[in-house]
Amino acid sequence: MTTTTRPGNPVAAGSRRLGPGALALRQGRLEITQFLRSRESVVFTMGFPIIMILIFASIFDGTIGGGVKFTQYFITGMIATGLMTVSFQNLGIWIPIERDRGVLKRYRGTPMPKWVWFAGKVIMVVAIGVAETALLLAVAVALFDLDLPATAAKWFTFGWVAVLGVTACTLCGIAISSLARTARSGSAVVTPVSLVLQFISGVFFVFTDLPTWMQQVAALFPLKWMCQGLRAVFLPESFGAQEPGGSFELGRVALVLALWCVIGLVLCLTTFRWTTKRDG
Amino acid sequence: MEDELAISVRGLRKAYGDNVAVAGVDLDVRRGEVFALLGPNGAGKTTTVEILEGYRQRDAGEVSVLGSDPGLVLGSRPRGSRGSSRTPRRGAADWRSRVGIVLQGTGEFDELTVAEVVRHFSGFYPEADDPDRVVERVGLGAKANARTHTLSGGQKRRLDVALGIIGRPELLFLDEPTTGFDPEARREFWELIRDLAAAGTTIVLTTHYLDEAESLADRVGVIAAGRVIEVAPPNLLGNRQDALATVSWRTPDGTPETAQSATPTALVAELAARFGGEVPGLTVTRPTLEDVYLSMIGH
Numbered sequence: 001m002t003t004t005t006r007p008g009n010p011v012a013a014g015s016r017r018l019g020p021g022a023l024a025l026r027q028g029r030l031e032i033t034q035f036l037r038s039r040e041s042v043v044f045t046m047g048f049p050i051i052m053i054l055i056f057a058s059i060f061d062g063t064i065g066g067g068v069k070f071t072q073y074f075i076t077g078m079i080a081t082g083l084m085t086v087s088f089q090n091l092g093i094w095i096p097i098e099r100d101r102g103v104l105k106r107y108r109g110t111p112m113p114k115w116v117w118f119a120g121k122v123i124m125v126v127a128i129g130v131a132e133t134a135l136l137l138a139v140a141v142a143l144f145d146l147d148l149p150a151t152a153a154k155w156f157t158f159g160w161v162a163v164l165g166v167t168a169c170t171l172c173g174i175a176i177s178s179l180a181r182t183a184r185s186g187s188a189v190v191t192p193v194s195l196v197l198q199f200i201s202g203v204f205f206v207f208t209d210l211p212t213w214m215q216q217v218a219a220l221f222p223l224k225w226m227c228q229g230l231r232a233v234f235l236p237e238s239f240g241a242q243e244p245g246g247s248f249e250l251g252r253v254a255l256v257l258a259l260w261c262v263i264g265l266v267l268c269l270t271t272f273r274w275t276t277k278r279d280g
Numbered sequence: 281m282e283d284e285l286a287i288s289v290r291g292l293r294k295a296y297g298d299n300v301a302v303a304g305v306d307l308d309v310r311r312g313e314v315f316a317l318l319g320p321n322g323a324g325k326t327t328t329v330e331i332l333e334g335y336r337q338r339d340a341g342e343v344s345v346l347g348s349d350p351g352l353v354l355g356s357r358p359r360g361s362r363g364s365s366r367t368p369r370r371g372a373a374d375w376r377s378r379v380g381i382v383l384q385g386t387g388e389f390d391e392l393t394v395a396e397v398v399r400h401f402s403g404f405y406p407e408a409d410d411p412d413r414v415v416e417r418v419g420l421g422a423k424a425n426a427r428t429h430t431l432s433g434g435q436k437r438r439l440d441v442a443l444g445i446i447g448r449p450e451l452l453f454l455d456e457p458t459t460g461f462d463p464e465a466r467r468e469f470w471e472l473i474r475d476l477a478a479a480g481t482t483i484v485l486t487t488h489y490l491d492e493a494e495s496l497a498d499r500v501g502v503i504a505a506g507r508v509i510e511v512a513p514p515n516l517l518g519n520r521q522d523a524l525a526t527v528s529w530r531t532p533d534g535t536p537e538t539a540q541s542a543t544p545t546a547l548v549a550e551l552a553a554r555f556g557g558e559v560p561g562l563t564v565t566r567p568t569l570e571d572v573y574l575s576m577i578g579h
Contacts (some may be wrong), residue, residue, distance in 0.1 A: 026400065030392070032394075037392075038391050102386070103389060105335070105383060106443065109334075109335070110376060110404040110405070110447070111372075111373040111377040111405060111447070138501060169310075
């Protein structure tokens with residue numbers, strides 16, 4: 001039995017090159033499997049926002065005026081944090097580990113088109129992000145009487161804010177992964193960034209209670225705009241007047257998030273490395 | 281003529297800043313042969329091989345691997361230069377699918393099992409081998425369902441080899457494949473390499489184990505300080521066969537004697553006559569590969 005392909009003597013089994021769609025899907029499935037089998041990932045990425053909503057909704061069980069429950073406010077921060085964790089934090093921590101272990105280098109040595117690897121990450125982020133958000137909403141509805149968006153328009157807003165936000169955070173997560181020199185430094189680079197953003201973007205506090213300068217700094221980054229866009233979904237229209245801009249500014253939300261998608265993409269294309277620095 | 285060569289390298293140079301890693305390497309590897317690049321650490325083995333594998337860009341020189349220049353066929357120009365036609369990228373995938381690579385470090389896939397990883401990688405190749413058979417073949421049959429991070433060093437290396445051969449490559453690169461193996465594992469690994477070679481796979485391996493080069497390679501290239509010093513079959517390296525033989529024996533009072541001789545048979549006959557029969561403690565040796573190698577790399 002021959003084990004190599006000689007030119008002009010094709011193997012009887014015949015060639016079965018997988019199409020791009022199939023390649024991307026199986027890469028995504030592999031990434032999801034890897035994620036779900038890693039207990040830390042599941043606990044910290046999926047569990048953290050749920051633990052936070054349990055704590056917050058239990059502490060602040062009152063209303064924020066107009067008979068609107070505090071939960072309606074905090075759920076927006078938790079959803080946004082969850083989406084950022086699964087995309088930005090997850091990729092920013094795991095890609096350096098895979099790079100350090102030579103997993104990326106190994107993929108580069110196969111005929112796999114480069115984009116398939118990125119597609120696998122995106123599929124994983126989207127699948128985990130959807131599952132986590134659904135779980136978060138289910139917990140909040142079951143335990144804290146969260147009111148889900150009532151109109152199709154609000155669900156639509158929910159959809160595009162989530163998609164743009166996750167896209168921006170995914171690209172930034174891939175980009176920031178190149179800053180880490182070793183496997184271990186990924187989390188040291190990413191965790192402070194996301195923690196600071198959570199504090200200044202109105203995840204743990206009501207955004208307008210924060211000092212003005214802090215609000216202005218937060219407005220430079222995507223998380224604040226993700227939270228604001230989600231507030232338009234989970235709070236009554238009238239609450240828009242309490243936002244810094246006097247309304248939920250959905251146009252600006254879209255613009256800033258789209259801008260971050262572009263920035264993230266440019267950073268990815270210019271800085272992404274398949275190998276570690278010491279590896280050339 | 282060109283088609284007879286799997287690899288052809290002329291004047292290859294590569295420097296990292298001021299550090300010249302490869303200083304003008306010339307190399308030909310014929311199709312179907314097992315070629316060993318032998319050299320001390322830091323001699324430029326890995327840099328040379330990684331240029332041939334398309335992982336690194338060279339500074340100068342001509343390189344042809346399976347008829348293509350890896351730097352060109354992979355289009356490893358700066359990112360963002362999207363190929364407008366499909367041809368170059370298809371060419372890259374075709375070339376990649378004909379080349380198997382076993383890198384120096386092991387790649388861990390953490391929470392995946394051996395069978396899952398091998399199966400996954402088989403999907404990248406148009407004419408992949410059967411994943412279960414490959415797992416069996418590299419001796420990981422019993423570990424097929426083990427997570428890769430639970431494997432021992434030698435088992436991880438076997439996984440690396442499985443991923444290197446899953447696409448039925450025409451050309452297989454092995455960068456220090458048996459480092460950290462116990463003697464038995466190394467013997468088994470050699471058998472696997474001989475099998476692959478017998479089936480027609482061209483094999484290029486780097487090693488600093490002389491016995492490995494001697495027992496596997498059709499030809500050995502000795503590389504030191506970024507240059508290829510000599511290329512020859514292991515038994516002919518450094519004119520080993522023509523070197524003076526060392527004849528040792530003991531004098532009647534027990535003192536060891538040695539002599540270098542171009543005609544050891546005559547010397548032994550003379551000794552036999554002198555002792556009137558058995559020569560005490562008689563040995564006749566030629567330089568080992570290790571002796572030749574160490575003198576070549578300047579020890």
